Amino acid sequence: MAFIEHIAIWVTDLENMKNFYSTYFGTSSGEKYHNHTKDFQSYFLSFKQGSRLELMQMPSIPDNLNDIFKQYKGLIHFAISVGSKEEVDKYTELLRKDGYPIVGEPRYTGDGYYESIVLDPENNRIEITN
Structure with missing residues (x-):
């Protein structure tokens, strides 16, 4: 049996986005992950049931230009377990x-x-x- 595990979105303002999903959709947040070497930060947000949402922030990620081989801000992938x-x-x-x-x-x-x-x-x- 396969199912969607999480959806990931590159964002500019990690805290603001986390607060938005918490306020409007009732998500709960895990601890912030911070990779200091890559200057990468993320949160996994859990809904009451079903898939999770990963919010990711890294200053070097440019705005979305819809190129399949590069990663940009916006929806980037979904996972299937x-x-x-x-x-x-x-x-x-x-x-x-x-x-x-x-x-x-x-x-x-x-x-x-x-x-x-x-x-x-x-x-x-x-x-x-x-």
Whole structure:
């Protein structure tokens, strides 16, 4: 069974965006993650049920120009959980075989996920995750 795990958005004002979703949609926030080396900060926001929203801020990310190979402010990807590392590998290889571009090979990320990144038919980034 697969489901959307989270949606990520590059933002300019991390705290303001966190407050907006909390105020209007009742999200609760995890602790702020801060990678000082990359000057990257993020929050995961949880709804009462279902998918989460990741708000991300990094000064070097430019405004959105809708280029599929670069990341810009705005909606950048959504994640689909497939349940295990082995399933991530299987989905990645199936999508590759069927001609979909793999823009991120399967790997463990710094925040503990095992994932790959594939482009859908309209070039949206999908994280396939365990």
